[in-house]
Amino acid sequence: MGLVKIGDDLHEDIRRASGVMCRSINAQAEFWMKIGMLAEANPTLTFSEILHQQLQAAAVAPSDETAA
Incomplete structure (x- = not known):
C-alpha cells in the first residue's frame, strides 16, 4: 500500500x-x-460493459429492473 498524491480539485470531486x-x-x-x-x-468497451464483465467475474448476477 502506498500514497498517491492528487490535486485538490480531483480530491474534492472524489469526496463528493x-x-x-x-x-x-x-x-x-x-x-x-x-x-x-x-x-x-x-x-x-463501454462503461456499462466493463461493469457487467466485472460483475460476471465476481459471480454477481446484476438485476434486470426492466423485467419487473
Missing part, C-alpha cells in the same frame, strides 16, 4: 462522488482507478 456512491473516499478513488485502467486496456 464518494458521498453519492456510499463509498469511502479511498474506495471511490480506487474504483475510478480500476475502471480507468480497464477502460484503457479495453478501449472498445
Whole structure:
C-alpha cells in the first residue's frame, strides 16, 4: 500500500462522488482507478460493459429492473 498524491480539485470531486456512491473516499478513488485502467486496456468497451464483465467475474448476477 502506498500514497498517491492528487490535486485538490480531483480530491474534492472524489469526496463528493464518494458521498453519492456510499463509498469511502479511498474506495471511490480506487474504483475510478480500476475502471480507468480497464477502460484503457479495453478501449472498445463501454462503461456499462466493463461493469457487467466485472460483475460476471465476481459471480454477481446484476438485476434486470426492466423485467419487473
